[in-house]
Amino acid sequence: MDKTAFIARFGGIFEHSPFIAERAIDAHPDLSLTAEAVHGAMVAAFRAASHAEKLGVLRAHPDLAGRLAIAGDLTEDSKAEQASAGLDRLTADEHARFTALNDAYTSRFGFPFIIAVKGLGKDDILAAFEARIGNDADTEFQTALAQVEKIARLRLTALLP
Incomplete structure (x- = not known):
């Protein structure tokens, strides 16, 4: 697969x-x-990214049950x-609880x-939300990165053998 086609097919995984x-x-x-090979290559690229780039990936994710979901502006995967x-x-x-947790979490961690x-x-x-909101900033940053990698694996498994 050439580079343009690869990016078109897998550019939204992260x-x-x-x-x-x-x-x-x-x-x-x-x-x-x-799925295994593409995930491995993409995770290596993700882990090699700068702190600012990783933070950008985290910030690209929508709030759970948040404003984008209500507006219908989520990606199809999300x-x-x-x-x-x-x-x-x-x-x-329940929606009020998610909104309060989303706001508190984003205020605390910046993503x-x-x-x-x-x-x-x-x-x-x-x-999980209630347990993780008490984490320190570094622990939560690392936890969020691991969750992004897991989401990518799940998305790739749905696309590839």
């Missing part, structure tokens, strides 16, 4: 961050198109992921709460 796909294919022009966890069917009280929601329900996500 939310709104096609530079990850570009760097992965630049480093591995003969990359095997398996919309499907949030819907699979029931975040598109919250009660008014939205990120969790790979596949296989989780809204109660699982709220419990």
